[in-house]
Amino acid sequence: MLFNRRTPTSVLLVALISSTALMLPTGAAAAASVCANPSAPGQVISDASWHQQWLTPQRVWPFSTGAGVRVAVVDSGSDGDHPQLNGQVANGFDALRGTSGGDIDCVSHGTAVTSLIAARPQEGIGFHGLAPDATILPIRVSEQAGSGGGETPGESVSTEIFAQAIRRAVDDGADVVNMSVTLYRPDPDVEGAIRYARERDVVLVAAAGNLHRNGEQSDPVPYPAAYDGVIGVGAIDQQGARVEQSQVGPYVDLVAPGGGVVAATRVNGHAIWSGTSFATPLVSATAALIRAAEPELSATQVSRRLLATADPARGGPGQGYGQGVLNPYRAVTERLSTAAPVAPAPLPDPPYDAVALERAQRWHVLGRVALWGGLSVAVLALAIGATVLLLPRGRRLRWHPIRPGEPPPSGPEIDDPEEAFFRVPTSLPRG
Known part of the structure; x- marks a missing residue:
């Protein structure tokens, strides 16, 4: 669920989680001293998630695995000690403390997002990321997880610090920035940071939010998904239908699996997650696959490729499906061109023999x-x-x-x- 928490001086960020999004096991182990209330690690899930069967990443890996691409995950941090993320997560930056060390996570949200991008295949484990050779640059901006739309415990940065975190991700060499966090009012600092990233050829992907209203009232506008140049991502379930809480609006550019998907938890193990937070990293991972396969493409060209190669969805933009359903294989293997059609050349005369x-x-x-x-x-x-x-x-x-003319015999x-x-x-x- 998306939240909007206010203090007298700032608007605070909260990670996107629905009331039924996270199923965490009980019995939390001892956590690092930096976490006030660490969540418990999950149980190992050996079965492959439905979203992997839907996206079939093995088809695209012969062409690209995301090697050489840095994906910034602006979230609650990314636990680099998870067995499937060991070696995948850089040290990053902790915007909550103003120091290095974004590779810790108190609530598992950022670790789940990271794992959907870059978790390595592991023997006996069905789950893995879509771009397993991409490098994750964790930018820690929150340690909140909420439900029901109310306030939740844990710290979160102001919009000013959030904008600085985006700039930090760009300056640290991110090729793609994943933002599974949201604000519900525009902010000039955040808008300026988005413009800063676009000018430096960074692909920007953000969740479209989980506050869909079934009544006549329109959904609140989520930022940064609603800013120009940012790919806004909605979520679908296993039947291809929009997840109930996934928002509807012109800021939804395409949808990806996000209803009941398997992803990692902090320390080790896995859990079942739902919401646009977890559809967003699948789009970011696909952007990484494209950038690794064709590094000469600009961020705008990568965004165009993602939208142009989307599969037909059960509805259109007016129903919250954007341009369609993410298709990593098509996005990597199909080429786009804006050049005019080339007129066929006349056939040469055959040589005389x-x-x-x-x-x-x-x-x-x-x-x-x-x-x-x-x-x-x-x-x-x-x-x-x-x-x-x-x-x-x-x-x-x-x-x-x-003979001719001879009369026939009598009889x-x-x-x-x-x-x-x-x-x-x-x-x-x-x-």
């Missing part, structure tokens, strides 16, 4: 001779066949030829035309 021409003419003559010879043989064979069939019958009926009328043809004599001559 006197020997080949003479041979062709000779074969043409032989072909005609063979054709007429074959027809003549066929006619002759038919004539011989007819003679062979008719001659025994004529002898049996004692026929004989007559009784013959009703059978066939017998008339063969001229059967009515009496034998006397000797």
